[in-house]
Amino acid sequence: MIDASRSIKACAAYYGDNADAMESYLKEGEKKALELGNRGPIKFDENGNLCPEIRKAYSDNGFYIFENVINPDELEDIKEDLEKLRTNFPIGPESNIDVNGNPAFNAESKALTLVWSKPLGDPLGGTELANGRHQIKLFEPEAKSDSPPAVPVILLGSLQFSDACLRTYAHPELLKVAEAINGEDFAPFNEALFIKEPGVGAAVSWHQDGVTHWDSENFDEDIHGFNFMVQAYGSTAVNGVWVMPGTHKIGKIDIKKLVAESGSERLEGAVPIVCNPGDAVICNRQLLHGSFPNCGYEKRVTVNFGFHKRSSVLGVKGGGVHSEAQVFDDEIIERRSKSIGYAIEARKAKYKDETPYKYKPFKDSGKTYIWDNNARKDLKDYNLEDLSI
């Protein structure tokens, strides 16, 4: 486990009068997180089903940490890609060129690709963005005076910008988990990077992700799907996502009330998702979660990708958060599933000895994919059709 003790001290120091409260919150949260018992390798039983203990721990808590899913070589590839991509970011929110004067990676994108923030800010908290689901603004500590005026927080449509992320998206064991939770006809959701650079990385205020099915008569704990969160550099109490275990089952939460009851944004009962590099978290989208600004020394980049049950998206009007609101029909879902088709092929080309994941909807439709330059073109702006619910 990453030793976050130096970062915990450094982070707390940003919180002025609340420094001691923040320090004990971070320390106690870390301790509680490690006691939850919801971590270990991905395991399947003799029939190939996800081990019932894992399913239960995921269902009880709303998240589970699969340890050491990404092997060291694959992890190196991911980090190399992320670092190369970072040098090709636009120099700021209004720019199309990178620090070397070249067109930025997203210079020609039509879809939204980057969300920016002031350093250590909370750009979504307390705003109407994303359906107003981030009900409160977190404390925004003052960043050091030499910080850049704006920092990237979220990169969207990541599979078109990183082959390594595309290949990891088709990790056979992760896709088998997706099948176990959402059925063999599971559908994609969206893919993103959450970027939390040390000393500047922004907060993502407390929220629950779904926007569509809270009042549905078929409401259940899995109806808004889940995200995998692959940790490229690990995650700690300081830079990681915090969650409130079990809240994925109880419907829409009044976050302002919880803040009032806890006496601060440090919600009682929440724990950080603590991971080593190469761990992959499965996190229910209904779980109350959020992350504080990264006032510590370690960077976090989460390679995020989610999946839904088909019944949660088919014939359903999207929430309009990640894409224009529209009713998702078979055709849209099939088109959006090309991410899975190309990813499986891209992964096959690199990991020739691995048994690839077989996606049932392609078997049924006879649809085949080839990973080549045309495929790359076809992935451009694919996230305009994210299955946002």
Ligand SMILES: O=C(O)CCC(=O)C(=O)O
């Ligand atoms: O990584 C973070 O800080 C926030 C992640 C999040 O909100 C999500 O994956 O839905």
Ligand SMILES: [Fe+2]
């Ligand atoms: Fe979220």
